[in-house]
Amino acid sequence: LLSLENICKTYDMGEVKVEALKDTSLDIYRGELIVILGPSGSGKTTLLNIVGGMDRPTAGKVFYQGKNITEFRDRELTLYRRREVGFIFQLYNLMSSLTARENVELAAELVKKPLPADQMLASVGLEDRMDHFPSQLSGGEQQRVAIARAVAKNPGLLLGDEPTGALDYETGIQILALLREINTSYGTTIIIITHNIAIAEMADRVVRLRSGEIVEDRENSKP
Amino acid sequence: LLSLENICKTYDMGEVKVEALKDTSLDIYRGELIVILGPSGSGKTTLLNIVGGMDRPTAGKVFYQGKNITEFRDRELTLYRRREVGFIFQLYNLMSSLTARENVELAAELVKKPLPADQMLASVGLEDRMDHFPSQLSGGEQQRVAIARAVAKNPGLLLGDEPTGALDYETGIQILALLREINTSYGTTIIIITHNIAIAEMADRVVRLRSGEIVEDRENSKP
Numbered sequence: 455l456l457s458l459e460n461i462c463k464t465y466d467m468g469e470v471k472v473e474a475l476k477d478t479s480l481d482i483y484r485g486e487l488i489v490i491l492g493p494s495g496s497g498k499t500t501l502l503n504i505v506g507g508m509d510r511p512t513a514g515k516v517f518y519q520g521k522n523i524t525e526f527r528d529r530e531l532t533l534y535r536r537r538e539v540g541f542i543f544q545l546y547n548l549m550s551s552l553t554a555r556e557n558v559e560l561a562a563e564l565v566k567k568p569l570p571a572d573q574m575l576a577s578v579g580l581e582d583r584m585d586h587f588p589s590q591l592s593g594g595e596q597q598r599v600a601i602a603r604a605v606a607k608n609p610g611l612l613l614g615d616e617p618t619g620a621l622d623y624e625t626g627i628q629i630l631a632l633l634r635e636i637n638t639s640y641g642t643t644i645i646i647i648t649h650n651i652a653i654a655e656m657a658d659r660v661v662r663l664r665s666g667e668i669v670e671d672r673e674n675s676k677p
Numbered sequence: 678l679l680s681l682e683n684i685c686k687t688y689d690m691g692e693v694k695v696e697a698l699k700d701t702s703l704d705i706y707r708g709e710l711i712v713i714l715g716p717s718g719s720g721k722t723t724l725l726n727i728v729g730g731m732d733r734p735t736a737g738k739v740f741y742q743g744k745n746i747t748e749f750r751d752r753e754l755t756l757y758r759r760r761e762v763g764f765i766f767q768l769y770n771l772m773s774s775l776t777a778r779e780n781v782e783l784a785a786e787l788v789k790k791p792l793p794a795d796q797m798l799a800s801v802g803l804e805d806r807m808d809h810f811p812s813q814l815s816g817g818e819q820q821r822v823a824i825a826r827a828v829a830k831n832p833g834l835l836l837g838d839e840p841t842g843a844l845d846y847e848t849g850i851q852i853l854a855l856l857r858e859i860n861t862s863y864g865t866t867i868i869i870i871t872h873n874i875a876i877a878e879m880a881d882r883v884v885r886l887r888s889g890e891i892v893e894d895r896e897n898s899k900p
């Protein structure tokens with residue numbers, strides 16, 4: 455489905471260059487559930503942002519269904535993000551002037567065949583919080599709105615940047631079950647950055663980053 | 678050090694009332710390291726915000742060193758927050774127009790005897806990121822700036838709202854060691870909301886919330 459070839463991302467800070475990703479290559483197959491692990495600052499968000507068309511690499515190519523998305527103009531990249539990708543951001547990025555329900559509906563309107571907003575919010579346990587604004591929600595509730603918003607698009611590619619970071623163990627497990635369900639029912643390709651070992655164990659494949667490089671890429675032996 | 682008596686916090690949403698905290702009482706002793714656990718939405722942040730003078734209860738009293746802080750005017754409450762409390766926010770709340778170092782120095786300037794900003798940033802592993810702005814930092818790096826900022830104040834009361842939520846296991850352990858160190862060396866009273874079992878195990882005491890009520894309050898048997 456996706457192929458990353460020799461991806462580099464460097465930030466020029468004047469006297470210092472920060473190499474967030476150094477010559478990273480990765481092939482992602484349709485329907486896989488992949489987990490990305492690695493220390494804080496190792497380049498995980500940078501990698502996911504490039505996969506999701508949120509950012510452009512300094513060097514290297516990204517192919518989505520055979521198309522070189524690194525050569526897209528901004529307009530084409532925006533369409534790619536809007537139609538193909540559901541993104542759960544590390545800091546949620548909710549619209550503060552819209553309720554939980556409205557935040558999810560806004561995303562659903564971007565695609566032809568969305569899943570119902572109310573149903574998605576209920577599947578993350580927020581049936582009693584749909585009319586709350588983000589400022590009226592706990593941290594974990596905001597994170598769950600961000601999850602519902604991404605899955606409502608029923609995207610081909612679902613990308614999650616630490617989607618259970620603000621959640622207690624039990625609530626996190628519910629989210630994992632939801633992701634596993636989506637992967638099985640819709641064949642959605644799912645890439646999740648996580649520090650949560652339970653997610654890593656349910657993944658088909660585990661990719662580990664360290665200092666901007668992939669140091670491990672293995673199939674999970676458990677089914 | 679602190680006494681919470683019959684604290685209630687209710688949000689009036691028109692047709693619905695949300696009872697974030699229902700008649701909660703808690704005594705906190707000087708030098709304790711307490712962990713607050715509980716599901717997403719159970720009232721942990723609400724409780725910590727009231728303890729730290731970031732929010733006022735709907736009913737009940739809070740005593741700090743014998744003074745009823747619930748009766749303080751805004752001005753007195755601001756002084757309480759500034760001098761007595763170091764707060765690590767669930768969403769970091771960094772100043773986006775200041776570098777990591779400047780964010781920490783700004784907090785240090787509020788107190789008479791701060792700890793050095795550079796040293797605090799080094800103690801959370803950010804010696805190479807001091808001149809970065811928040812937008813140039815990873816999620817876990819931003820969280821660590823928030824931690825350094827709170828500890829630089831060397832406060833009597835250090836409050837952390839899921840301070841390792843964005844951190845991988847190893848980096849999280851480093852932060853725990855730092856908190857334990859501060860508690861031992863300075864006698865700082867520390868209250869941490871966490872989903873991290875490792876922190877809960879190192880605490881002196883564990884308080885568990887469910888639906889706005891304390892359902893468990895026990896001493897930790899391990900030293």
Ligand SMILES: Nc1ncnc2c1ncn2[C@@H]1O[C@H](COP(=O)(O)OP(=O)(O)OP(=O)(O)O)[C@@H](O)[C@H]1O
Pocket residue numbers: 583586589590591592593594595620621622688690695696697715716717718719720721722723724767
């Ligand atoms: N301004 C508000 N108006 C209405 N309800 C609110 C408001 N702020 C918080 N709440 C509700 O109060 C409850 C407790 O919120 P709180 O932030 O204390 O939870 P929490 O235990 O910290 O959760 P998490 O682990 O998800 O951060 C939540 O269900 C939330 O929806």
Ligand SMILES: Nc1ncnc2c1ncn2[C@@H]1O[C@H](COP(=O)(O)OP(=O)(O)OP(=O)(O)O)[C@@H](O)[C@H]1O
Pocket residue numbers: 465467472473474492493494495496497498499500501544806809812813814815816817818843844845
């Ligand atoms: N705009 C920027 N300018 C300079 N450096 C940056 C910028 N954005 C990110 N970085 C650096 O790139 C590195 C990788 O960042 P990234 O956000 O990908 O890490 P991460 O693995 O997601 O970390 P975390 O687990 O803490 O979220 C970090 O060390 C960060 O400081």
Ligand SMILES: [Mg+2]
Pocket residue numbers: 498499500544615815816817
């Ligand atoms: Mg990240």
Ligand SMILES: [Mg+2]
Pocket residue numbers: 592593594721722723767838
């Ligand atoms: Mg909270």
